Amino acid sequence: MSDRKVKVREIADILKISAGSVHAVIHKHLGMKKVFSKWVPRLVTPAQKPQGIDDSKSCLDMFTRNKSEFLDKTWIHHFTPESNRQSAEWHEAGENRPKRPKTLQSAGKIMTSVFWDAHGIIFIDYLQKGQTINSDYYIALLERLKDEIAKKRPHMAKKKAKC
Structure with a gap:
């Protein structure tokens, strides 16, 4: 044990x-068996739950105020988690499965620009390692977004062309 x-x-x-x-x-x-842990993004305490609700409401309010031009950039953290096989543990019958939260800082991060509207994601861009967002990069990014909008939301592209 x-x-x-x-x-x-x-x-x-x-x-x-x-x-x-x-x-x-x-x-x-x-009467024991080997069980895999249940992966959860992270363990949230009861004290942290109201903050998550407030954060979600705040994001929804921002989206509601500016639906047509909602744009967000974020860092996406990534890491190599422990595999199911590596997490296997011996447990007696009736014991709860262990939980495996993400506990380590990420091994790396990627700058990500996500463009979406009420119908879903339109375009995602991952910034290459070593590259920075400057005016040239941003202009090219917006050109690629314009092309994606024309493909995925043709009715929006036609509206913009009339303006």
Whole structure:
């Protein structure tokens, strides 16, 4: 119980018996099984939930005030999470599955520009590593957005052309 991630083969090597015998003892006699943890983005405390609601309402208010030109840029953090196999632990029958929150700072981040409207995402741009957003980059980005709008929302492109 001190190392719930121990493998059947490791126990068999220590006890000098077959892996099948170890498996039978663990499952049939001890009533244990190996379970995978349930991945959750992060564990949120009851005190943090109202702040999340307030943040969501604030974003919705910004969108509602400026639907036609809503634009957001954000950093997308990425990391390599522990796999299901790596998270497997031994648990007795009736025990809750462990939860596996994202606990480490990301290994890297990517600047992302997301353009959307009430119907969904129109265009996503990922800034290349080492590149910065300057006027030339932004002009090219807006040109690409204009092309995407013409493809995905042709009725919007026609309206803009009349103006």
